[in-house]
Amino acid sequence: MNRINKALAQDKKLISIYFTAGYPQLEDTTEVIKRLAEAGTDVIEIGLPYSDPLADGPVIQKSSEQALRNGMSTQKLFKQLQGIRDEVDIPLIVMGYFNAMLQFGVEDFCKECEAIGVDGIIMPDLPIDIFERDYKALFETHGLKFVPLITPETTVERIKTIDDLGDSFVYMVSSSSTTGGEQGFGEEAMSYFKRISDMNLNNNLMVGFGIKDAFSFEQASRHTSGCIIGSEFIRRLTNEGMEGIAPFIKSLK
C-alpha cells in the first residue's frame, strides 16, 4: 500500500506540512524532512520552488524566491532526495507548478519520483481534464498518487469528477484564497467542511490554506482526515530556524 494511504488509514487526524525545498539554505531540504518526521508529522509536502507561483500568497512566494536564489532546481531537488528513504518512512508528496514538470519531462519527472520513493504529486495548475487525458496512466505506472484540489466554489458535479481521478486524498482549499490568509474558521467554512465530508467521497479529505495553530487545526480536521500547513510553518522556520520545527508540530497536537 502506498504510504499516503497507509497514513490515511490510521485512526487519527493527520498533520501534513508543506515546506519549500532549498529554503532557508539550499542544503536544508533533507534536514527539514528528517526533523519533521522525528517531530511526529504525518505527511510532508516538498515544495519545488517556482518563479511564478499563482496559487501562493506572500510567505510562500518569498520562500520560493529565496530558494531559487539559493540555486534550487528540479535536478538539484532530486539529487538532494537520493537516499532519503534510508532515513525516513514518512509519506512524501512533491508539490510544484506544472511548467517545471513539463520542462523536466513529465515521464522523467515521474520516474525520478518513483526511484526516490516519492508517494504523490500535487500540481495545482495541472487541469484535471488534461491530467486524465495525458498523464493519469503515467502516474499510476510509477505508483504516484495525484492529489486534486477543490474549493468552496467547486460544484458538486465537478467534485464527483475530481473524486474519480484520485484514490488517496482530495486537497480541500479552506476558502477561496491564495495560501497564507485567514484566522480561525467561521461558520461558512465549517459548514463547507461538513458539506463535503457528508458527500462520502472515495477519497479522504485534507484541508489546506489558513491553518496556523491547534485551534484552526482542530476546526479544519473535525470533519476531515487532517490538515495541511504551509505558510505558517515557513514563517516559523524563517523566524526560529530548525529548532522551531519540533515545538511547532507538538503545539498542533
Added chain:
Amino acid sequence: MSKYSVSEKGFYGDFGGAYIPELLYPNVEELRQNYKQIIGTDDFQKQFKSLLKDYVGRPTPLYLAENLSEKYKTKIYLKREDLCHTGAHKINNTVGQILLAKALGKHRIIAETGAGQHGVATATVCALMGLECIVYMGAVDIERQAPNVARMKMLGAKVVPAESGSKTLKDATNEAIRDWINHPKDTHYIIGSVVGPHPYPDMVTELQSVISKEVKAQMLEKEGRELPDYVIACVGGGSNAAGLFADFMDHEEVGIIGVEASGKGVETNESAATTILGREGIIHGSKTLLMQNTDGQITEPYSISAGLDYPGIGPLHAHLFKTGRGKFVSITDAEAMAAGLELSRMEGIIPAIETAHAFAIFKYLDFKEDDVLVFNCSGRGDKDLETYRKYFGY
C-alpha cells in the same frame, strides 16, 4: 470554423488551453460559458458599436503614408489606432470587457498593466461605467511610468504595486490573478492582451478584430480590394497584432508579419524576442512560447518599450509562428528608436515605442513596388516622450 481560430477546448494547434489552479476554475468557467453568447447579443453589439464610434472615436483612419511609401518604394498604409481615446488600441478591448462584466453582474474590476496603457484604458471605462477599479502594476514600472500612474489615479482607479518577483508586468499579472482567486464572485479580470487562460486569447482577439474589419472596408474604398498584401504589427502579448490579423489569417495570400522586440539583441541577456528565445511552456494559464530557463523558471525579458517586455506571446501568435503562417521579425531598441524618429520626421506622427518596432522592418524585408502594406500604428508616443527625450538628448 477557420483554420486559425480557437478549438472547442481553447487551443490554437498545440497552444492555449486553460492551465489554471482549481481555485480559478469557477471564474474562468463562468466566462467561458458566457462570453460568446453575451458578445453575440444585439444589445451588447449595439452598445459596443456605439461606444467604439462615439467614445473611442472609431473608425480610425487608414492613412496612406506617402513619404514613407516613396522612401521604401512600396505602398504603406497606417491603421491609426494611435488616434483612439487614451492613445492606443487597448481601449477597444476594455470597452468590450466592461460591457461583458456588467452583463455578468460584476461590480469590481481588476487589471494588470506594464507601461500603464491597459491600466489607463481600464480605469477609463470603469470611470465611465461607475465601477470599482484596481490596477496591479509592477513596483518597478510604477517608478518609470509616473504619468500613466497619475492618469489612472485621476480616473479614480486604485493602483496596487506588485512587489513580488521582478516587480514588472508578469508579476503584476500574477498579482491580478491572485486577486481574482481571492474574489471569485464579484470581480471581473480584464486582461489587456491575447494571453492568459482560454477564453481570454479568443475573447480579446474578437474584441480587437474591429481593427481588421475596418481595414477591409477601408481597403475596398481606397484600393478597390479588401485584402492588402501584408499586415504588420508589433507583438508583446500580441493584442494589436491579433486585432489586425484576425480577418486576414484565413486568406493565405495576405502575408502576416509580427514584430518582436529584441531589446539589446537576441545574443544578449536583455531581449524580449520570444519566438527566437522561447520554448513551449506555460505562463499565466496558457501553453505558449515562453522565455524560461532549462528548469522552466520564467525569465525576465527586456525591451526599451515597457509594452513589449512580456516573457511569452499569445497562443494564437505561437500557432501562427509554428505553422509558418506568420513571419516574425525582431527589432532592437536602437532600430526601433530610429524608426520612431523617422515616422515622426517623415509623416508627422510620433508613435509609441512599441509601435515604432513595426516600422523598422525595412532593413530586414523587401517589398515590391505594388505591394500594399498595412501597419498597425497601435499607439501614440506621448507616454514615451521622456524615453525619446533621454535617448535623443532633446
